[in-house]
Amino acid sequence: HKDVGFYADRLRLSAVHLSDQVRWVTGQSAAERIRYWLMEEAKRLLLATDLGAAETGYRLGFEDPAQFSKVFRRLVGVPPGQWQRKVRRLA
Numbered sequence: 001h002k003d004v005g006f007y008a009d010r011l012r013l014s015a016v017h018l019s020d021q022v023r024w025v026t027g028q029s030a031a032e033r034i035r036y037w038l039m040e041e042a043k044r045l046l047l048a049t050d051l052g053a054a055e056t057g058y059r060l061g062f063e064d065p066a067q068f069s070k071v072f073r074r075l076v077g078v079p080p081g082q083w084q085r086k087v088r089r090l091a
Contacts, residue, residue: 002061004030039075042068046084047091053080 007030008015019030026033038060045056057068057080072080 002034004034007034035071035075039072042072042080043076043083043087046080047087053084056080 004015004019008018011018013021015030022028022030022033028036042056042060045051045059046053049056051059053069053072054065057065060068062068062071069079069081072083076083078086
């Protein structure tokens with residue numbers, strides 16, 4: 001996962017300008033949108049692959065599986081392993 005500055009540099013914008021533009025279009029800051037898409041990718045990996053939570057976190061750039069689980073739980077509402085089991089039962 002990358003921070004706003006990473007994407008701003010690639011787009012040749014300032015981080016503030018990028019965040020302002022993203023907020024104007026989406027109502028969320030660029031950092032919020034990055035976290036949203038990161039968790040969407042995490043969900044996709046947890047559903048479509050045999051990766052567990054730790055491996056998913058590593059694949060997404062988290063150095064610590066506990067940090068990935070903490071962020072996932074805060075943003076999604078449940079730990080990644082629990083989310084994965086629940087969604088797979090429904091599929």
